[in-house]
Amino acid sequence: MMRNFRWGIILLLALAAIGCARIRRVGGEGSALRLLYAPFELGDSHEDLLDVALHAIGMKRDDLGYRKDFAQRDPFRLKIVDDLLAHPLKTVPYLKSAGEKLVGSNTIGAYDFIVSQIYENPVGATGRSSLRPDGGTAPAGAAPLHLATEEAEALSEIEKLDADGAIPTGSGKAFAILVNGRRAAAAEFVAAFEKLTPQEIAFLREKALAVVSEDEDMPDKEFQRFVAVAGKVDRAKLMAAGRIALDADERAFEILRKAEVKKKRFHYKWETPGGAIEISGATDDTHKGDASILVDFGGNDRYLYDAAQNKNEGDSFGRVSLTIDLGGDDIYVGRNRPSFGAGYFGIDILLDAGGNDTYIGGDYSLGAGFFGVGVLEDMGGNDSFKGRIFTEGAGFIGVGMLIAHEGNDRYEAGENAQGYGLTGGAGLLLDYKGADSYFTGAMLRDHREEGKYYQSFAQGFGMGLRPIASGGIGLLVDGEGNDTYEADYFGQGSSYWYALGGLIDLKGNDRYIARRYCQGAGVHLSVGGLVDLEGDDNYVAWGVAQGVGHDLAVGVLYDAVGNDTYTAEWLSQGAGSANGIGIFADGSGDDKYIAPGDRTQGGGEIAREFPSVGIFIDAGGNDSYAGPGRNDSIWTGREAGVGVDGKGKIRWEE
């Protein structure tokens, strides 16, 4: 009986083996798919998987990239965008290095880095932005700045208050820095616009919103004139003005936070030609936004900038605002006007020393540089940031930075936000630590998919004004913590028209959710990249996502370490369309890939009778796939598409 059973098993196994061999031999069209993916052994585990992938489709490293201008050059083209378009394999090292530099920098270091990326002449190059060694803030080499009588009188009174102990001891010097800084920054700001007539400045201010918002129709000629006039702004001087103001605010803060608070309740205010100077005690105060230098020594304060008298921005051109709040759980509300680190044709720096704060801004708010420089720095606490359009680290002919140090923060915005760089500008959202959540959308609908989804243009998004002006740089950098990112159309390390968008997350188990043109997507001659260096991460998108280049653009998604899950439907996970280059790479970890639709996991195509390149690489771990890929294997997609899952290295280009 046992013997018969044994023979039966042997017979069954033999039949199965014959069957498998038969299936494999028949092969051909669509059959025996599981046998297509034979185990992939490179032989040398140190072989570079990028080279393997390129070789499989008959390419060399030099073949990747765009070294020609497919559109006419304009004065706003950035060197870094040209460089990364020409050498797409530099994108990951560039973004990784940028992320690490920014997380290792203080606010001024971050500002200098960002400015150096968008202007070939860094801020210091003019020699005008250096501070005097005596602590004054007049630009070195510039004629000495004379304070207005009212300013000098105010400073004199503040010194007396300091000496009398009426305000925290030792704080007087900080006000001298702030007042001098305000004046020096204002002078530099005005110099940045000296080539423009008052009519041209008025024209820029009148048309600015129409340029940013697609909702407003603007005739071509007006648009062209706008760009031409905007090009006359001296951006080096503009950046220098921002640097002077930022430096003054930071230096004043260092003095103020050490000042000894002997009594809590006090309030002083002086009207001066550069704006009011206000000092407020460590009590729970309410501020209405009518001071251009404001120091609040603590308490749970309310900054209510919605008041009707603040709506008129007609006379705010060149306004320099420096605000320092030294602690407490504060509430900032300014929905009706540019507020809280909003350099809207001016400069606005806001430093909040800590506490669990709530910021509610409107359009142009919370670290927005719109023909100006806006910086909002929050030094700690679990904070909530809520803005509408052009907010939370957004720059257009200028720099906008939102910097948050520690705490679990919540960022919400409509669109053009959270690390958004438009033409001639840069936007940075830098969060050092904490489990943070980022949300954009739910404001203006995108016309695709019957308007079911919203535009984001956010979370590391660079954008140009197609087809006449190249774009800027948008970066979202998160240092640590388990974070959640949510966006809809255009976001999370993506870009449009000769721009650079990058999302860099250094540590933590993160979740990325977006719809389309996202998660490392370059669209129309631009470069978009998402780099996540650690943690078990989860990526969800619909299409044109996760390492996709569309229309002569470069899109890259790189996740270095961790057991990750990637879900998308079509044109994703290393795909190129309309002659784009899309690269997806996962370094190590046991990963799950779901992308069952068209052109995924190494999907290319022929468009305009030449190829679009899609490269998928998984360099380690035991991975599972729903889609064309397989663990430890190599496969080709449609046309110039290729996937490699092996154990090896990924050698980018420095």
Next chain:
Amino acid sequence: MGRVIRGKSPIILLISCLFGLFTIAVADEVSKRVEALLKEAGNAWIPEEKRVEIQKQIVGLGEKAVPSLIPHLGAMNILEVNVSMGALAGIGSPAAPYLIAAMRGDDPEVAYRAALTLGDIHDARVVPALLEGLKSSDWHLRTACAKSLGTQKNVEATIPLIAATADPEDAVRRAAAIALGHIGDPAAVDALAALLYDTYVVRYSAAIALASIGRPALPALEKSLQSGNPEVVIAALQAIGGIPCEESVHAVIPLLASGDWAVRGAAALALRRIGTPEANDTVAKIERREKHPFVLFEIYKPLPK
């Protein structure tokens, strides 16, 4: 007699003036109509069918719409541009002289798109104009002219396009290769085979072009298989695979023994695409001894329909 003429001349003059004014009024009316339609077409929210309908309406206006359409070739709204190009192509021959003039004009964006639009208009004046544009100092325009000459499929363009395969700009070389493929003149084979040594996008386009030319391209392609350069060999195999012809099988078979797995994979795929019994049998034989997963994948993956 003279008096009669003198007596009638004010009336004739008046009639002429009225006719002139009427013509201006009509032209103005058409211009306004075109502007309105293009504005509507530029709205991203309207469905694509509506845009097609708008384009048809503009085509229906005929030559009178052409002067208003030309400036829109340089519009910032790409939807507007596309409809303008489509409408001008739809109007056809009457639009040709306007487009030729635009191609020679000062606005590079308008010139580029005028050249592209001319590709879709079959008129005796078009090819000479495009050949002239092929000598432009603007490489964008040269690219557009090369592309349009390919669309025209006029064999007169072969020699100038062969010359364009040596253009310093790779976009022009690529466009010339594609155009030569469309024309299909065997005289272009050597120039196209030389492009197999070019950058990736150029050699890829050259491979497609050689496959389009077909059997006359085989000797040059077989020679390229001997180059020893894997990228060139892979591109040549890609072209050979696109020519279903028994003759090339023997040139491909030795490459199944190449030490380069990518070349073996490309060779196997080429044989499968050729699809003759001998090619299929050969692939079936090597499948039994082949170990490399890439080659096996290329042997088994479904061929595109």
